Amino acid sequence: MRFVVTGAAGFIGSHLSDALVARGDEVVAVDCLTDYYDPAEKEENARGLDLVRLDLAEGDLALDGVHGVFHLAGQPGVRSFGDAFPLYLRRNVLATQRVLESASRSGVRVVLASSSSVYGNAERYPTPETATPEPISPYGITKLACEQLVRAYDVDAVTLRYFTVYGPRQRPDMFFRRVCDALRDGSPFEIYGSGEQSRSFTEVGDAVAATIAAMDGAPIGALYNVGGGDEASMLEAIVLLEEIADRSLDIRHVDRARGDVARTKADVSRIRDALGWEPSVPLADGLTRMWSWASARVAAR
Numbered sequence: 366m367r368f369v370v371t372g373a374a375g376f377i378g379s380h381l382s383d384a385l386v387a388r389g390d391e392v393v394a395v396d397c398l399t400d401y402y403d404p405a406e407k408e409e410n411a412r413g414l415d416l417v418r419l420d421l422a423e424g425d426l427a428l429d430g431v432h433g434v435f436h437l438a439g440q441p442g443v444r445s446f447g448d449a450f451p452l453y454l455r456r457n458v459l460a461t462q463r464v465l466e467s468a469s470r471s472g473v474r475v476v477l478a479s480s481s482s483v484y485g486n487a488e489r490y491p492t493p494e495t496a497t498p499e500p501i502s503p504y505g506i507t508k509l510a511c512e513q514l515v516r517a518y519d520v521d522a523v524t525l526r527y528f529t530v531y532g533p534r535q536r537p538d539m540f541f542r543r544v545c546d547a548l549r550d551g552s553p554f555e556i557y558g559s560g561e562q563s564r565s566f567t568e569v570g571d572a573v574a575a576t577i578a579a580m581d582g583a584p585i586g587a588l589y590n591v592g593g594g595d596e597a598s599m600l601e602a603i604v605l606l607e608e609i610a611d612r613s614l615d616i617r618h619v620d621r622a623r624g625d626v627a628r629t630k631a632d633v634s635r636i637r638d639a640l641g642w643e644p645s646v647p648l649a650d651g652l653t654r655m656w657s658w659a660s661a662r663v664a665a666r
C-alpha cells in the first residue's frame with residue numbers, strides 16, 4: 366500500500382512513517398520543515414525517508430496511486446496566542462482545507478490528527494467524544510475548525526483526538542522533553558502554575574498503532590479519542606522521571622500559562638470497541654525509553 370504522511374519529519378509523523386515502512390508500505394513523506402523548532406531535528410527524524418518538502422497551504426498534494434493520507438502536519442503548541450495566530454490559521458485550517466480538497470477529488474481516505482485541546486476544560490472525566498468541545502487556546506480552536514472542515518467535505522475521513530503524546534523525538538518545547546533536557550543538563554526547570562495539572566499521557570507507539578488501525582478499519586466519518594491509560598499530574602510525572610534518571614530537578618514555578626487546561630483524561634471505549642485498540646505502554650516504561658533516547662542524543666554529539 367502507498368500512503369502519504371504529512372508532517373512526516375515531525376514527532377508523531379516520523380514514528381508513523383517508520384511503522385508503515387516496517388510493515389511493508391510505501392510512504393510519501395511530506396513536510397514543510399518550518400522553523401517552529403530546529404529543522405535539523407526534523408531532518409534527523411526523517412532520516413531514511415524520501416522527504417518531499419511542501420507547504421500544504423499553497424502547494425498541491427499529488428495523490429495519484431495513493432491509498433490514503435495521514436494528515437499530521439500542522440502548527441503545534443497550545444500557548445498560541447498573540448502575533449503567531451495567523452500561522453495557526455494558515456498551517457492548520459488552510460492547509461487542512463487544501464488536503465481535503467485533494468483527497469475529495471482523488472477519492473482517497475484521510476486520517477486527520479486532531480487534539481484533546483478541542484475539549485478545553487472538559488465537562489466530565491474521562492472525557493468521551495460526545496462531550497461538547499470548548500477549546501480555550503487558538504491551537505484548540507483551529508484543530509476544531511479542521512474537524513468541522515472534514516464534516517463539510519464529501520470525503521472518506523477519520524478524525525483522531527490525540528491526548529498528550531510523548532516519547533523519543535518529542536519536540537523541544539513539550540513537557541517531557543523539557544524535563545529530560547533539564548535533568549540531563551542540570552539546569553533549572555520552569556513549570557507553569559502549581560504543577561498539579563494532570564494529563565492522560567499517551568506513548569507515541571500506542572498513538573501510532575491507533576492511527577494505523579483507524580486507516581485500516583475505521584468506518585467513514587468516525588471520531589476517536591486516542592489517550593493513554595495512565596493519568597498523572599505534572600509533579601507526579603517529574604518524580605517518576607527523577608527516579609528513572611536517578612537525578613533531581615531544580616523546579617521553578619512560574620505563572621500558569623494562558624490556554625493550559627487543568628486536566629485531560631481520555632475515554633477510549635469507542636475506539637476500543639470499534640477497532641480493538643487500547644493503550645498498552647505504562648507511563649514508567651514509556652518514560653524509561655524517552656530518558657534513554659534523551660541521554661543517547663547527547664552521547665551521539
